[in-house]
Amino acid sequence: MTIVFILMNKLEIGQSIRERRRTLRISQRRLAELAGVAVHTISNLETGKGNCTVETLLKVAQVLGYAVRVGT
Numbered sequence: 001m002t003i004v005f006i007l008m009n010k011l012e013i014g015q016s017i018r019e020r021r022r023t024l025r026i027s028q029r030r031l032a033e034l035a036g037v038a039v040h041t042i043s044n045l046e047t048g049k050g051n052c053t054v055e056t057l058l059k060v061a062q063v064l065g066y067a068v069r070v071g072t
Contacts, residue, residue: 011048013057018046020064035059 008016021031021042028042035042037056044050045060061068 009048010051014046014048017042017060017064020066021046024064031060031063034063 021028026034028046029039032039032042035056036059041052041056042060045052045057058068
């Protein structure tokens with residue numbers, strides 16, 4: 001599955017992450033553990049709050065099975 005996050009706003013990215021996490025039936029805590037980030041980072045991503053690094057976004061995307069392509 002490929003998703004182009006660069007063309008999405010923060011809220012759309014968060015919604016996509018939340019939907020995929022729920023589809024996979026994993027908790028925010030488990031996703032955070034698998035991605036090596038804090039639980040509040042996942043919460044912030046899903047709600048479009050704050051900013052995260054590209055590295056963090058890539059870690060979360062990898063756990064969720066997304067292939068991320070940056071650009072057009």
